[in-house]
Amino acid sequence: MSTFQRYDPQSIEAKWQRRWETEKTYACAVDHSKPKYYTLEMFPYPSGKLHMGHVRNYSIADVVARFRRMQGYNVLHPIGWDAFGLPAENAAIKRNVHPAEWTYSNIANMRSQLKSLGYSYDWDRELATCHPKYYRWEQEFFLKCLEKGLVYRKKANQNWCPKCNTVLANEQVVDGCCWRCDSPVQQKELTQWFMRITAYADELLADLKKLEGGWPDRVLSMQRNWIGRSEGAEIVFPLEGREENISVFTTRPDTLFGVVFMTLAPEHPLVDSLIKGKENEAEIRAFIERIRNMDRIERQADDIEKEGIFTGAYCLHPLTGRRIPIWLGNFVLAEYGTGAVMAVPAHDQRDFDFSRKYGIEFIPVVQPEGEHLEASGMDHAAEGPGFLINSGEFNGMPSDKAKTAIVEALAKIGRGKKTVNFRLRDWNISRQRYWGAPIPVIYCEKCGMVPVPEKDLPVLLPTDVQTRPDGRSPLPDTPSFAECTCPCCGGKARRETDTMDTFVESSWYFARYTAARKEDGAFDAEALKYWLPVDQYIGGVEHAILHLLYARFFTKILRDFGYLPEDLNEPFSNLLTQGMVLMDGSKMSKSKGNVVDPDAMIAKYGADTVRLFCLFAAPPERDFDWTESGIEGAHRFLSRIWRLYGDVRDSLLPVAACSSTAKDAAISPLAREIRLKEHATVKKAGEDIGDRYQFNTAIAAVMELVNALYLAKDELAGSDAGRKVLSSAMCTVLSMMSPITPHICEELWADLHKDGSMLEQQPWPAWNEDALQRDMLTVVIQINGKLRSKIKVPADAGRDMLEKAALEDPAIKRHLEGLTVRKIVVIPGKLINIVAA
RNA sequence: GGCCGGGUGGCGGAAUGGCAGACGCGCCUGACUCAAAAUCAGGUGUCCCUAGGGCGUGUGGGUUCAAGUCCCACCCCGGCUACCA
Numbered sequence: 001m002s003t004f005q006r007y008d009p010q011s012i013e014a015k016w017q018r019r020w021e022t023e024k025t026y027a028c029a030v031d032h033s034k035p036k037y038y039t040l041e042m043f044p045y046p047s048g049k050l051h052m053g054h055v056r057n058y059s060i061a062d063v064v065a066r067f068r069r070m071q072g073y074n075v076l077h078p079i080g081w082d083a084f085g086l087p088a089e090n091a092a093i094k095r096n097v098h099p100a101e102w103t104y105s106n107i108a109n110m111r112s113q114l115k116s117l118g119y120s121y122d123w124d125r126e127l128a129t130c131h132p133k134y135y136r137w138e139q140e141f142f143l144k145c146l147e148k149g150l151v152y153r154k155k156a157n158q159n160w161c162p163k164c165n166t167v168l169a170n171e172q173v174v175d176g177c178c179w180r181c182d183s184p185v186q187q188k189e190l191t192q193w194f195m196r197i198t199a200y201a202d203e204l205l206a207d208l209k210k211l212e213g214g215w216p217d218r219v220l221s222m223q224r225n226w227i228g229r230s231e232g233a234e235i236v237f238p239l240e241g242r243e244e245n246i247s248v249f250t251t252r253p254d255t256l257f258g259v260v261f262m263t264l265a266p267e268h269p270l271v272d273s274l275i276k277g278k279e280n281e282a283e284i285r286a287f288i289e290r291i292r293n294m295d296r297i298e299r300q301a302d303d304i305e306k307e308g309i310f311t312g313a314y315c316l317h318p319l320t321g322r323r324i325p326i327w328l329g330n331f332v333l334a335e336y337g338t339g340a341v342m343a344v345p346a347h348d349q350r351d352f353d354f355s356r357k358y359g360i361e362f363i364p365v366v367q368p369e370g371e372h373l374e375a376s377g378m379d380h381a382a383e384g385p386g387f388l389i390n391s392g393e394f395n396g397m398p399s400d401k402a403k404t405a406i407v408e409a410l411a412k413i414g415r416g417k418k419t420v421n422f423r424l425r426d427w428n429i430s431r432q433r434y435w436g437a438p439i440p441v442i443y444c445e446k447c448g449m450v451p452v453p454e455k456d457l458p459v460l461l462p463t464d465v466q467t468r469p470d471g472r473s474p475l476p477d478t479p480s481f482a483e484c485t486c487p488c489c490g491g492k493a494r495r496e497t498d499t500m501d502t503f504v505e506s507s508w509y510f511a512r513y514t515a516a517r518k519e520d521g522a523f524d525a526e527a528l529k530y531w532l533p534v535d536q537y538i539g540g541v542e543h544a545i546l547h548l549l550y551a552r553f554f555t556k557i558l559r560d561f562g563y564l565p566e567d568l569n570e571p572f573s574n575l576l577t578q579g580m581v582l583m584d585g586s587k588m589s590k591s592k593g594n595v596v597d598p599d600a601m602i603a604k605y606g607a608d609t610v611r612l613f614c615l616f617a618a619p620p621e622r623d624f625d626w627t628e629s630g631i632e633g634a635h636r637f638l639s640r641i642w643r644l645y646g647d648v649r650d651s652l653l654p655v656a657a658c659s660s661t662a663k664d665a666a667i668s669p670l671a672r673e674i675r676l677k678e679h680a681t682v683k684k685a686g687e688d689i690g691d692r693y694q695f696n697t698a699i700a701a702v703m704e705l706v707n708a709l710y711l712a713k714d715e716l717a718g719s720d721a722g723r724k725v726l727s728s729a730m731c732t733v734l735s736m737m738s739p740i741t742p743h744i745c746e747e748l749w750a751d752l753h754k755d756g757s758m759l760e761q762q763p764w765p766a767w768n769e770d771a772l773q774r775d776m777l778t779v780v781i782q783i784n785g786k787l788r789s790k791i792k793v794p795a796d797a798g799r800d801m802l803e804k805a806a807l808e809d810p811a812i813k814r815h816l817e818g819l820t821v822r823k824i825v826v827i828p829g830k831l832i833n834i835v836a837a
Numbered sequence: 838g839g840c841c842g843g844g845u846g847g848c849g850g851a852a853u854g855g856c857a858g859a860c861g862c863g864c865c866u867g868a869c870u871c872a873a874a875a876u877c878a879g880g881u882g883u884c885c886c887u888a889g890g891g892c893g894u895g896u897g898g899g900u901u902c903a904a905g906u907c908c909c910a911c912c913c914c915g916g917c918u919a920c921c922a
Contacts, residue, residue: 700850703859
């Protein structure tokens with residue numbers, strides 16, 4: 001009976017964490033003699049404490065980091081804090097502390113939580129985006145963008161959240177409501193700073209192709225939808241009796257001859273002059289007023305009734321000169337395309353419905369093959385392809401060809417051209433809040449808007465200000481900040497008091513990690529070239545559009561400015577979007593009271609158990625339910641490894657993993673079986689962790705090996721040859737588990753290998769082909785694809801021998817009675833299928 | 838409406854065209870124990886129930902010697918986007 005101590009995670013975990021910290025075990029540096037691997041998790045918002053979602057995210061990333069190190073890669077695995085932003089500011093206001101104080105104390109707390117989970121970060125690269133040494137570079141990028149015209153100021157209707165007292169980017173409006181607080185978003189006319197992300201729309205879309213295979217299809221599709229490219233034409237309709245024109249965007253230029261009216265958004269800039277002096281002007285203005293007053297959600301609802309009103313004005317068909325009445329419609333959006341739509345009721349369901357309602361005559365112009373369309377007989381629009389009719393010289397042309405031909409004809413007379421339209425809008429980065437990076441510009445009474453000279457960076461966010469209970473920014477009323485002198489003329493001037501959207505900080509942090517302490521520049525060229533791109537990025541799918549689109553955009557602009565390597569087009573080669581940790585089928589939240597606190601779980605079971613359960617419960621992409629019995633199961637498995645080790649400790653030799661190979665002296669059948677399982681498990685676990693990111697099946701495979709060792713341990717411990725096999729298998733178990741549960745593995749390894757060698761310096765075990773060979777194999781016999789029997793045959797049995805053995809099998813004979821064998825399919829080493837009738 | 842993902846035991850989930858349900862949870866049986874817990878060993882899709890067999894991966898077809906897996910049509914669930922012109 002062994003006297004080995006019992007498994008006490010708390011003491012061994014603290015011991016190893018201390019050692020990793022004092023020895024800086026996971027610090028890394030550029031090393032051209034090794035291949036690099038950059039693994040990164042989406043950095044946390046310092047909200048107070050970690051939740052299980054963080055733990056799952058970072059546990060996945062840590063397995064990747066530790067596994068790649070064992071494979072011989074030079075691994076960069078950094079961590080930092082997405083530290084600016086509204087939630088921290090609001091939380092601080094509520095507690096009546098300064099946002100900086102709140103943020104830094106949260107960071108301190110969460111940092112120690114991360115350390116208690118044993119994650120293998122290079123802590124020397126830790127960064128916080130609210131630190132001036134970080135946002136200084138962001139201000140420099142902003143100035144560069146200003147110089148290149150990639151950032152501009154515009155007065156326009158903006159998404160305004162009345163509760164948060166700030167504007168929101170389009171990406172931050174969800175179903176018409178604020179993504180943070182769910183208040184309905186209002187439209188407010190403001191002058192704001194925008195980043196010209198639309199200038200990169202084409203590249204952002206095209207480069208998604210490069211990410212196929214590395215990124216989940218779901219995320220690629222979400223980005224494609226968001227960018228929303230549609231090909232078509234811009235067509236110009238001259239106004240009757242006036243100099244101006246109305247432009248429309250259409251994807252169906254082939255239906256041009258079927259245009260019977262024009263529909264404008266009520267907000268269209270020409271509307272005012274079109275209706276002026278018309279007999280029912282008052283009625284039209286009332287209509288416009290009514291539509292304008294509907295809020296965004298109401299107006300974009302599915303079931304809203306299509307409504308319109310005739311303006312009394314006409315435009316002219318660009319090819320035929322026919323008079324086309326101009327209507328206003330509540331369904332036309334001012335922000336999309338040109339805010340004007342050419343209406344073709346015969347081939348667009350929306351226009352069809354509209355024309356029915358208002359009794360507008362129409363004509364079909366695209367006839368589907370084999371049909372004969374008449375306007376009078378149509379009960380819905382014919383939106384499919386066909387051949388042109390009622391279209392002058394284009395009659396008979398197939399519709400796809402006609403698209404090009406008609407646009408060409410229009411182009412010749414300057415009334416149309418092929419164009420591409422995007423749904424993507426420029427990114428509003430101004431925030432009317434305090435806790436963010438200041439926008440480095442100054443407004444001078446004489447010189448106008450003046451960029452802050454680079455030598456004056458950073459523009460420091462003042463920390464000696466008092467936040468306000470309503471959340472409004474104190475910056476405009478802080479003279480020491482807002483009042484300044486003009487860098488050009490030295491006269492009186494005011495600073496910009498808007499701050500930048502926090503998504504700007506998170507758009508480039510991955511690059512800063514490569515030389516996080518550099519003070520004379522944002523990046524270090526050599527480090528960038530060596531480390532980027534990120535090989536594996538891991539985070540929640542909720543960032544599929546916002547953060548991941550912005551970070552891709554920033555990579556492209558910083559590349560074009562020369563900050564990032566010119567061949568770096570995409571920041572993240574591979575993306576893993578981990579699922580949520582649920583409780584009783586729904587998301588953990590304080591209001592529902594179904595939150596599991598990581599600290600409590602670590603205290604109860606240890607960090608290794610928490611990590612193990614997060615990885616074993618489900619494949620990483622899928623959501624899973626946190627269950628007490630599940631985490632107990634994970635803990636039971638670690639205890640089982642510990643007990644197995646204790647049981648055989650006195651028989652173990654301090655060997656390397658996979659040290660027992662087929663070349664060893666003759667060993668018992670059981671020992672051979674164990675050795676085979678050991679090597680097969682290394683092969684499977686390596687593929688599951690390294691190629692497929694299926695940690696759950698890798699763990700399951702190790703469990704099988706441990707189960708087999710339990711059954712075999714006593715017999716193996718009884719002979720020298722058996723002890724070698726047992727020792728090798730035990731060490732292999734520790735090696736394979738060490739990326740997942742590093743503390744317990746390191747502890748047992750150290751107990752066995754008294755030479756001071758550390759498991760994390762050991763390579764990932766190498767399986768051996770010879771050890772996988774068997775003498776006898778079990779082959780499945782099917783009749784007509786149904787399993788009927790199994791036979792044991794020599795591994796090198798040939799086709800003829802297998803066929804013969806199969807036909808002689810008693811069970812097979814019985815099933816074949818009265819049947820004629822037609823064909824026998826033999827897959828050597830696996831299966832025999834007898835086709836009989 | 839468009840695009841994307843997914844439907845497998847009581848539950849979480851395995852299965853790279855080749856034994857469906859690995860591994861874990863739960864449950865059942867046995868060992869140990871005065872007893873319980875812990876642990877160890879074994880069992881656990883379903884129906885007929887004896888060997889053994891029938892049926893089983895949302896539905897209906899197809900390809901194949903062989904389909905959870907590939908193809909076609911459909912149903913249901915989830916996500917993104919949407920009067921997008």
